[in-house]
Amino acid sequence: MLTFFTDPYESELLYGAIGRYHYYIGNKDYKDTIREIFVNENVIPTLGLASYLDNVSNNLGSKYTSNYIIKNHTIFPFYSPFLPENRKIELIDNMKYSDGKGIYHKIGIIAGSVCKKQGIYYCPECAKNDIDKYGEVYIRRDHQLQGVFLCKNNGVKLKKYKINKTNTSRLEFIKLDEKLLDLKVEYEEDEDISEKLISVSRCASYILNTNLDTFNKDIINKKYRQILHTKNLLSINNRIRQEELYDELISFYGDKFLELMESSIDKNDEYNWLKVITRNSNRVVHPIRHILFINFLVENIEVFLRQRNLIILIHLENLLGHA
Numbered sequence: 001m002l003t004f005f006t007d008p009y010e011s012e013l014l015y016g017a018i019g020r021y022h023y024y025i026g027n028k029d030y031k032d033t034i035r036e037i038f039v040n041e042n043v044i045p046t047l048g049l050a051s052y053l054d055n056v057s058n059n060l061g062s063k064y065t066s067n068y069i070i071k072n073h074t075i076f077p078f079y080s081p082f083l084p085e086n087r088k089i090e091l092i093d094n095m096k097y098s099d100g101k102g103i104y105h106k107i108g109i110i111a112g113s114v115c116k117k118q119g120i121y122y123c124p125e126c127a128k129n130d131i132d133k134y135g136e137v138y139i140r141r142d143h144q145l146q147g148v149f150l151c152k153n154n155g156v157k158l159k160k161y162k163i164n165k166t167n168t169s170r171l172e173f174i175k176l177d178e179k180l181l182d183l184k185v186e187y188e189e190d191e192d193i194s195e196k197l198i199s200v201s202r203c204a205s206y207i208l209n210t211n212l213d214t215f216n217k218d219i220i221n222k223k224y225r226q227i228l229h230t231k232n233l234l235s236i237n238n239r240i241r242q243e244e245l246y247d248e249l250i251s252f253y254g255d256k257f258l259e260l261m262e263s264s265i266d267k268n269d270e271y272n273w274l275k276v277i278t279r280n281s282n283r284v285v286h287p288i289r290h291i292l293f294i295n296f297l298v299e300n301i302e303v304f305l306r307q308r309n310l311i312i313l314i315h316l317e318n319l320l321g322h323a
């Protein structure tokens with residue numbers, strides 16, 4: 001067991017905590033750091049997710065179970081509530097027991113990349129606060145999410161860190177260096193867009209930081225149908241009024257914003273995301289599009305999720321249905 005570890009800060013990625021560990025323990029070679037943390041040399045650092053967590057957890061002591069690390073120090077919870085139950089279990093197992101090589105690929109394949117980020121992102125305002133409070137800056141998981149452009153706390157534009165996988169060793173766990181940060185605060189000029197982007201950031205953060213273990217793709221889909229029903233967007237024979245739904249969503253967001261979110265909708269495409277998200281098919285839709293859909297349906301994600309009683313009813317229905 002390790003006698004020293006850099007305990008992750010709130011919502012810090014495990015990746016970032018390992019970067020700080022490497023720095024404070026004074027290792028020269030990242031291979032040593034990898035061996036010390038993972039008890040295995042075949043680990044390639046992954047920014048948002050993780051691998052061999054079972055080893056990491058045994059190594060760090062009972063405070064850090066692998067489930068705890070996944071929930072609090074990876075971006076997995078952002079994807080999790082929108083995945084089919086079996087896929088969730090498979091990906092969690094992957095992070096616990098394997099090298100995690102295919103995991104981005106797997107999440108990418110099933111969810112598709114929307115507003116892909118290449119590199120590490122930070123918020124200049126949060127960075128300043130971290131320096132004041134902790135004497136160092138750390139990698140916050142909220143800021144790494146695809147489709148999150150502004151900080152949820154203050155609407156400040158997130159910035160890309162100068163060093164990334166392309167200009168450093170692939171074994172490196174990058175640690176943010178205060179001297180390399182651009183702390184100039186910038187805002188989105190278009191107020192309407194800014195407001196919508198902040199709302200997306202808040203929603204993403206809420207999903208990341210709320211225990212949504214009981215949710216999965218099926219349950220979310222059933223909730224959608226219930227809300228569509230109350231909005232009169234289901235026909236008598238329970239079919240979705242796609243035309244009306246499309247028109248309402250477009251007028252709610254506007255083309256410009258949907259384009260920015262890489263989520264424009266081709267009305268004539270049978271598999272456009274709006275049709276796929278409302279159908280109970282095997283296809284998985286990116287979390288950012290679920291957020292767009294949820295924010296359109298109800299005030300915000302909290303309101304959407306608060307209707308727990310509906311979910312319990314659905315659970316019961318399923319149980320009875322499957323009995």
Ligand SMILES: [Zn+2]
Binds near residue numbers: 123126152
């Ligand atoms: Zn911030």
